[in-house]
Amino acid sequence: MKNRNSLTRQLSVAMATLALVAVVVSTAAFYIVYAVLERLRIVAPLPPGVADTTGLDVGITLAACVIGVALALAVAVRLARRIVQPLGAVGEAARRIAEGDLTTRITPVRAAHGEAALLIADFNAMADRLQRMSDDVKLWNAQIAHELRTPLTILRGRLQGAKDGVFPLDDELVVGLMKQVEGLTRLVEDLRSVSLAESGRLELMVxxxxxxxxxxxxxxxxxxxxxxxxxxxxxxxxxxxxxxxxxxxxxxxxxxxxxxxxxxxxxxxxxxxxxxxxxxxxxxxxxxxxxxxxxxxxxxxxxxxxxxxxxxxxxxxxxxxxxxxxxxxxxxxxxxxxxxxxxxxxxxxx
Missing domain, CATH: 3.30.565.10 (Histidine kinase-like ATPase, C-terminal domain)
Structure with missing residues (x-):
């Protein structure tokens, strides 16, 4: 919230300062140009005893400054809301994702247009991909454990039985154990191939x-x-x-x-x-x-x-x-x- 207020304040101060400088520069330029024209006799000089600047001139200048600053502040606040609100929503959502809540999404912001709306859409797309990747990792862990459990259990049971004399260590038992080993080898090779392909590192002998x-x-x-x-x-x-x-x-x-x-x-x-x-x-x-x-x-x-x-x-x-x-x-x-x-x-x- 402090950052949001700080950015809003900076935009407001910058716009107000710009408006004030514009009014002051315009007024000064008017007097300078008029003085040059008067020196070059392009315009007639004021009669003696007539002041160059009257109280009305000062009042008009001050009113212009106040109106300009007020308009600049109004525009700055509106502009700041359109910029800061989407950025604030993205920042808040990013913090929640960093804390582990991958279900976080940014709801459409009415003030978001152009690049701000594109930023929100891209952020939501990124969050969707992160959640899918996280779900895939969890699924991979569970599925790998499931696929390895059965052949390993069979191997352990048969070997333990052979050790205890329950199963005769004959060719039939060895063939059965070899089939389980071949299945494990194929599973490991499949996992390796898919993992390397996902990371773009599957080597080919072309x-x-x-x-x-x-x-x-x-x-x-x-x-x-x-x-x-x-x-x-x-x-x-x-x-x-x-x-x-x-x-x-x-x-x-x-x-x-x-x-x-x-x-x-x-x-x-x-x-x-x-x-x-x-x-x-x-x-x-x-x-x-x-x-x-x-x-x-x-x-x-x-x-x-x-x-x-x-x-x-x-x-x-x-x-x-x-x-x-x-x-x-x-x-x-x-x-x-x-x-x-x-x-x-x-x-x-x-």
Whole structure:
């Protein structure tokens, strides 16, 4: 409040001083100009005995000063309110956010116009982003703890059981433990990829790639993922070159195929590669139920799960999008007829 009054006072004093100086300078200039004109005989001099300045002149000058100062004060106060009120609202909201209340927003100020209104809008947008980031951090912490708890509990229980002689330390137990370790490794790698992409530090080993050749080489690995679950695989690969990281692109394709295996009923998973004006497009299509209405906008967010989700960490699609954007492209979802299409768009080399 003191700062607000101080700024208002400074504006009022400055405007009043400016008005007073303007009146004084104008009056002095009038007398100086009249004296010069009188010396140059352009105007007739006053008769002897007639005073240059009368009481009426002084009164008019003083009245002009008072009126000018009063008008300047009125304008200054009005102007100060239009400037100080929005600034005060922003300052108060900033202090509340600094104290940890990220729900603080500035209500529209009637006196705010132009840059002041833009400042309030930008502040509210910044507060919205801060709150979303804070909520995301809390969600990340809770989801990471949740995702790690199950495999770690299984590992600890199996190892403790083997130590106590409850479970025989045979190949079956070791294979089960290895699967849990692989799941943890995949989760950690997904978290690492998304975190690096969010900070803009996801490193890519970029080279010229033939997408068709890369995906054709992946077929045995993809078949081993799909066949045991009753899925088939169909490839429609248009030859063409892109500039990208082969390992990361493979990671994105595996994530999309794993997403189809988890959420679609057994069907033919079709992987297409095409080239167009937007660049190269990798499409993974299945005949699953697709994303729930209203979920499309959040499908690529970290830990997002649809209502019909089964298993998974909720990171697969976010990893795909992170890899696509790191290449300068994007990942999108479309529904065509009875098919769900997840697409990775990659720019072509220039």
């Amino acid at each position: 080279a010229d790639l033939d997408l068709a050749a890369e995906l054709l080489e992946m077929r045995p690995e993809l078949d081993s993922m799909l066949t045991p679950a009753g899925f088939g695989l169909e490839l429609a690969l248009q030859p063409g070159m892109v500039r990208g990281d082969a390992a990361r692109i493979r990671q994105a394709v595996i994530a999309l195929v794993d997403n189809a295996r988890r959420h679609a009923s057994p069907c033919i998973v079709r992987i297409e590669v095409g080239f167009g004006g937007a660049g190269a497009t990798i499409t993974v299509a299945d005949r699953g139920p697709g994303l729930a209405p209203g979920f499309e906008a959040n499908a690529f967010r970290q830990f997002a799960r649809g209502g019909a989700s089964v298993g998974g960490s909720g990171l697969g699609l976010s990893v795909v999008q992170a890899i696509a954007r790191a290449h300068g492209g994007d990942a999108v979802y479309r529904r065509t007829g009875d098919s769900s299409l997840f697409q990775v768009i990659l720019p072509q080399p220039r």
